Amino acid sequence: MLTSLYVEGRSWFHRLPVRAKLISLLLLSLSLFATQSLYLLAPAFLLSGWIYFSLGLTLRQALARVGFVFFTILFLAVVNLFLLPLNEVGALVLRLMALVFFAAAVTATTTISAFMDEITILLKPLERMGLLKAADVSLALGLVLRFVPDIFARYEAIREAHRARGLPIRPLTIIGPLIILTLKDADTIAAAIDARGFRRQ
């Protein structure tokens, strides 16, 4: 049900270490926001676009992934045309689209486990301060992935129950039962986790 946005591939961008990609994304966003020059932003846009489209996604898939964000960017750009000088609007559009392309490229070439490894490292300082445990974050993430199909099945069961009684399907009458039924499982799941000693408490 939840398949990651990662795409298999062997491009050079796939082979870059995750940390390098994330640091470049950070540096790219900082540097693009520091400049207004179209002569820098246009090459950045072309470069990130080229990286994104060379990952092995079909054109249709590639556009579907960024389409919604681009729609928002272009919509705001049209609004901006009435309020700002033309070259500024151009700079804003190029900058955002370059960033979105690059971010989408990082997402498409990084597996969930690679991300989690980096996140565990990022959480180390917090763990040392005693604020949280990195293992708990992975556990919580695993629980979400484990329970989404169950909760969706429950949603469908409630929807069928509505149909069987001829009731209209409204969010209000669905959300309440869905949340109560789901959260009532918390005690059982917590007991099961503790019984297996996953958290070593």
Place this chain on the structure above:
Amino acid sequence: MNTRDLVLIALFAAIVVVLGLIPPITLGFIPVPITAQSMGVMLAGCIIGAKRGALSFLLFVLLVAIGLPVLSGGRGGLAVLAGPSGGFILGWAVAAYVTGIIAERFIHEGQPESRQFGGFFLASVVGGIIVLYGIGVPWLSTVTGTPLLAAATGSLAFIPGDLLKAAIATLAARAVYAGYPLLPARA
């Protein structure tokens, strides 16, 4: 944090994912379709409280960031966070926290029903609308260069829909509070 709180946080994040899979409803009098997922912030604060609600949404944003298509319409990944509405997504955790703080302060057992409705509605409006827009709109304005005033005026179009969401969240939160109260057991 005990294991039960950890499980509640994860389960609520999973519920928010499922709310994103429910087809959005369109109402005649509001131009924007209502996605059940956008009620998640209000529901999280009102149902599992400030701390757990906020952590639940931090977990949800983590799911977005690592490339799972958990946002309504199957969107996700770093591209969404880099886009104009990234501030709204990052603001969810804060919004859930504020919603939770208000709900925890105003809702007590044994109150008349109407006061509980009032408390949940106030929490949903302040946390889920005022705080969320207070983060998302300046962010959008900074990222896209749209002047703040224009961005704020434009987002007024979403307010009627948001008030309706707050009303639905209020009724749902109160139903859960009556059936299986979790708000008092604070993390």
